[in-house]
Amino acid sequence: MAESTSYPFRTLREGLNDLDIRLFDAVAESPSPLLDATMRPLSAAADHSKLWMVIAAGLGFGGQSSRRAAVRGLGLLAVTSLVVNQGLKRLLPRRRPLFDGVPIARLRRQPTSSSFPSGHSAAAAAFAIGVGLENRGAGYVLAGLAGAVGLSRIATGAHYPGDVLAGFAIGAGVAVAGARLVPIVDDSRTMIPEPTVETIDVDPDGAGLIVVLNPASGDGTGTRVAEELRDALPAAEIVELTDDSDIDVIAADAAARARFLGVAGGDGTVATVAAHAIEADKPLAVFPAGTFNHFAKDIGAQTVAAVVESIRSGRIAHVDAVWLNDEKLLLNTASIGAYPEFVRARERYQRHRIGRVTATVRAFRAVRAQSEPARVRIEGRPTTVSFFFLGHSRYGASNFVPGRRSRLDDGVLDVRYLEDGHRYANTRLLLSLISGRMQNSKVYRELQAPVVTIEADEPFRVAHDGEAGDLRTRARFRVAYRELRVFGVSRVG
Template sequence: MRSAGTFETMSRSRSYPLRTLDKGLNDLDRRLFDAVAESPSPLLDLTMRPLSSAADHSKLWVLIAAGLGSSGNLSMRRGAVRGLATLAVASLVVNQGFKRLYPRNRPLYEGVPLSRLRRQPTSNSFPSGHSASAAAFAIGVGLENRTAGYLLAGLAGAVGLSRIATGAHFPGDVLAGLAVGAGVAVAGARVVPPVDDSRTLIPAPNVEDLGPNPDGAGLVVVLNPASGDGSGARIVDELRGSLPAAEIVDLDEDSDIDAIAADAAGRAEFLGVAGGDGTVATIARHAIEAGKPLAVFPAGTFNHFAKDIEAPDVAAAISSFQAGRVTRVDVVWLNDETLLLNTAGIGAYPEFVRARTRYQRLRIGRPTATMRAVLKVLRDSSPKKVRIEGRAATVSFFFLGNSVYGSPSFLPGRRSRLDDGVLDVRYLEDGHRNATVRLLTSWISGRLRNSKIYRELQAPVVTIESDAPFRVAHDGEEGDLHTRAHFRVAYRELRVFGSSVYE
């Protein structure tokens, strides 16, 4: 016969099933902790403490990110950036969110071998911040480079194990941390989709080896000292020191850049340009007409084209030229008269470029000018009624890129290729009910391509027409007014010095 106390305990268990479940899970958590932490394993004794220490303050992941960033693989470099950004968000969510909401004491670690013990943190135990950071970084990298992600996933799991083996966390803390880190990484992929390098099937790149040229013989560089708020003037000594045999032609405010570029292209064996994207596009046209390879020395503010041909700074561009490696990339022609290297836009983008240029003339600094221009566009911009390939559309944002940019999004990332032979077109249609809410919902849910507001197409030729003139901004320049804008890709028409990043 059961006692009254037994019936009372059973009744209490039925009344508080969640409390009973919580007690059972905590008991299981402690048993698993004891099994790992007290395990007499020489391998755990040798590896767990150093691994746990290496992951303190994310030192391990920062070091790995630096290695990935210095590699020649573009997807690994993107992964390093995404991994660190995801790690930072996960760390913030854990330390300023979960640890404050769910306080839990650290485990008692009398049974942990002395060879594994180290000074333990005093913050709440749930969830494990080390594990969250590890999972966030590994999955963040893996979203851009699958192979690296698989390798880092194993390391992330080992870091989680080390937190148990050294007595810092219960297994439940580690599992929760891994789940939080993974969740942040997946959410980040919804907001900023990873680059999909397999969206188009592209022939192998055209690469020429012209042989080494250590001193710059035969090179004529057209240099714009005003580019990048004076960056052009600051790189002259670096060019002359590294390429003493090269000729450098300085531009000034009154220079006829087309005449100077045509003259330089006619007498040069190799044509060079030091300036921003707008200057590079102008000189590239003359390099194509003369059939000369182009060396791009970045001296602008953003230098998008130089970065995408693996010449992010002057030193890298000099090394590429000296190595004599030339690859062919696409360019875009607007109405068969204006050459584009990067992007073009109508609607809000030209208005932004014009406003930023006007504010910069006030000498208030580029960041301030950019912010004021953004605010002005948000306040004053109006949609444009156009016809895109004959289809009527009212667009608030229109982006056109030379080659495919990143993943589906109205915030394009970087290009992984510049020789795929297509235009990348994305635009937002105005006039839909609750357009902003619907757009953000589609974006966050990862179903942007199914949205009736966001449109995307890839084609070698795109034509935009309108009854009213519209401005076409391109490569950071505000551009001219048109009633018809015909864009076409010139497939691998430009030869540039750069590393074989596409191989």
């Protein structure tokens, strides 16, 4: 009975083995100059995973998803190689194919290990799928390369097709299992409604525009901006501030008299005038006259000429405003703890022409060692933070070193901070930063919400828009959705 039961399985195995040999002969003996020229060098390049290591090194110079892809791919490659070479090849021995019929141009030294399964194919599949899980575009390209590596193992006489297919299946299985053990980082973004835009009639010479200008801003940039404005918009009124000027009083007067407002100065000056523009419901033109001009750049107002052109076109967009305790307007960012010192240190290191990641790591280590964490409650949750960043709208990719904003009208605050108190926190954070897996770090926290409240028993300093700020025991940040009307909004939407 046992023999009759095993007979169909033996017949099936023999049939599959015969098919495997026939397919091998068809590929290996195929007279193709293309295979002769490419298969041997490609197979050699994949020896000891050299090909995949070089590709991973290249991915490491890309963005966060590329770095994550490189780390995941190499990790899966290492696990797959261990499973295949130290496990399955020992448990499932199979002789290598015979060289008869394989063109000499393709032949390579025959490996001595078991033919089943193909380690090269398993490593190729694991690496390609691992990269694709984190970076889909790179994964598509590498899938084709992995398939070519598998073909090269048949064409050079190293493996039967069944060995290669089994290797692909094993590599794919390891990649899928790895995705369950180490979840993929989700870089998805929330869909945002279309921009709110309006058009008004504007006199081309700027009649009705009153510009509050700080001539001392930007180390004298304000003076140059004033001269450009007088040439480009001769009908506009320019109110120049002095050291003794009360900006609030001047901005309130300008808002009451103007058809629309303009401001040229640092972020502090811009925020003050913007608050009065909101109160008077007047459009605001922001001229880049400060040192960094973060807000101006993010609304597309990189140059005076660009702002002048946007005024003449009459195109206005509505962007969000952020209020601190309903009394202070924020245009860019706020922070507590050591974040401002960290940003300055990183910029200082970058001036020495080292990479952004290296500068980030060095600045983090330098500032972290000297900073005192703050004990606060964020939305009622007690935590101890060393770096805390709050941005007006969503800033770049997930990282505690945010990039640029692509929108200023998404209706959310972007909160990112590092928690103290975790075991090996510094090491874990640096590994997450280098590998591009900040979102999955236990040390890093991220929150997007229209309102965020921070409280503490001891006063903490809230820095904002480049200013040191005041000591507070409660800071409530609130988004006023598309409350501010601005000219020059080529980047919004």
